[in-house]
Amino acid sequence: MAYNFKTFKSRRNTGSSKWGAMVQSNPSLPTDIIPLSVADMEFEVAPEIINGIKKRLTDNAILGYERPTDDYYTAIINWMSKIHNWQIQKDWIIPTGSVVPALVTAIQAFTNFEDKILIMTPVYYPFYDVINFTHRQVVDTPLTFDGENYQINFADFEKKAANSNVKMLILCSPHNPVGRVWKKAELEKIAKICLANDVLVVSDEIHADLLMPGYTHIPYATISEEAANNSVICTAPSKTFNLAGMKAANTIIKNSYLRRLFNDQQNRRGDGGMPVNILGQLSVQLAYSKGETWYHEMLTVIDDNRQYIEKYIKENIPEIKVLPLQGTYLQWWDCSGLGFQNEVELGNFMKEKALLFLDDGYLFGDISKQFERINIACPRNVLEKAMYRLNRAVQDLRNS
Template identity: 50%
Template sequence: MYDFNTIFSRRNVGAAKWDSITQEMGVAGEDIIPLSVADMEFKVAPEIVTAIKKVADFAAYGYTIPTESYYEAVIGWMERRHNWKIKKEWISLSTGVVPAFNTAIRAFTHPGDKVIIQQPVYYPFGKAITNNGCQVVNNALIYKGGNYTIDFDDLEEKVKDPLVKILLFCNPHNPVGRVWTEEELNRVGEICLKAGVLVISDEIHFDFVFKPYKHKVFATLSQEFQDNSLILTAPSKTFNLAGLQCSNVIIPNSKLKAQFDNANERTGFFSLNHFAYAACEAAYNEGELWLDELLEYLEGNLNYLKSFMAKELPQVKVIETEGTYLVWLDCKALGLTNSELEKLMKEKARIFLDEGYIFGASGAGFERVNIACPRAMLEKALNNMKNAIKSII
């Protein structure tokens, strides 16, 4: 029913993924394919476009607050898609997940406090910590046999530091693609609960999980975990709405919510983008079929990539992608430095990826590939990669 195959141009309209190429490389970058920034090369579900047009046609764009129908849409989505019955009074608004975890760090720490992250991880995590006067503590993921696991022994040691106030957690994990199991989540939760460490769980990719894996919202595991966590969500990844700036931060603990809201207010936050409310409501009420078809298409892209790499580039190891539309590639067997690998991809393969080293030192030698694009674009990019790598081995 929906079209995910048509390629359309996003150049010269301010799209970060595309126009940053021109800024970096000028006209020499016209043929480069970006599979980097985590937005999608698909047009938004037409139901959402219709809702936005309706708001635009009303021709009054004044101050806007969430309606009851907005809250009902968010509540309904969480119950239908994630088996989580939330309440209106648990929902705080933010312009995005990144602003939300920045606000949360300010709300629940003092300068000099420490925040744990698990690298390689989404690079704005580290920036949010240092930009708000705190110290990064890395509970590095264990990479063994092509799989990533949590180093629980190390986590137990690090939460003993009285300056550690927060675990900034990522599930599904960006960039390694893990969807943490209930057993893993329970162990994380117990360790943090015992030490009095707050869990801020970035679950923005929670609508992208491949079979047979299952996502479990951290707060649903126990009442104690619910009371010791903030769950960061957004329709932006799911429905390609990042530019509309809409995030729903779900905080069941009223005391924690009051602290977050107070910190949000101190930034001058008042409301979402006028169009964001309509887009989120339409996405959650009318976008489910579009999403289901998208998930099938993405699974096809993932299977294509895995088959291609196994046949054409066995030197590059594909890390099992359980969730997100981002694939983590281990390129260390190529024996290249970070700069050499980046140069190979940009100058020879003519593709922009997110370089592994930006996710932390343990990401060196990796590349992150965004597969949320028409199949033909992915095929072209992978063939470019194959030709570039074969030219040096």
């Protein structure tokens, strides 16, 4: 490996949200316990990005107003073409100060108070928040868990999309937390139903680059010309390159009318002039133009981690079922076999007995209270220690 994915550095007392939440919940934890929750990585950012940022600050120590340059747009266009076979144009790209704010902008631009917005649950919990905080209404079409994996319940989806008050679908593609990479046929069905019912598709593709072997992400806007013209695609290099703190993303909108409405909304918030700060812009450009080798190595590390946990749990803790991870670095565990009465007991067991700081399934929806989400973007030895603690805690549970 050309890059270091083995060394772990503590982020205690650095302001890290993930670490801070863990320490707050148990201040007396041993210092070698690492949180495996919030979706950022315990890997240092690629040296190509860090060195590029250092060089910018050394060569030009003026941090005035700056707009993205042509190189910025070219880096995005080339990445989407090379990695996703998606041909986009410069004027479709709207820099936005990260993906969740872009979802809010889209909701405000394209829907009205009390309109209904469809989401497929369990799902990344801020989807509920962005709908509730903008005073729209969540319409939930639960995914079906067949004991092995999740499927879209198209009968329910179509019934709900047909409600004339449903104006938007927020699609999570790939899907956090269940780890599905949607197939072309599934996206085509979504497109058909949404077009027939005049439902705009906002596709959150922040995890698009994070694919396990054998899986291909299909950008929603490549499904058809009609789908492209009825969609808003949220992208960012933040998950792929561990840049969440840079608050830099790009919303890609082919349809010029939708683009104008989105831009107007961003401008109304005063965010239009320079939505992403200088270092955020630069990190996007550096990631997409210089990060590809790091990216491919990082994916092999995630895939190895995925396989390690799948095997370990299958052999040692059959009470937990690890769902097949197709995309994202967030593995989804069905913990119903542990036999806890409710989500509080399960969450407490993980935190207090196994010293595992995961994201409890109930956060993502009522139907996933017996699940846990684990972030596997960390050095292997962190996971080995975590598995050891979990195994020991489950043995105690069996003996209790």
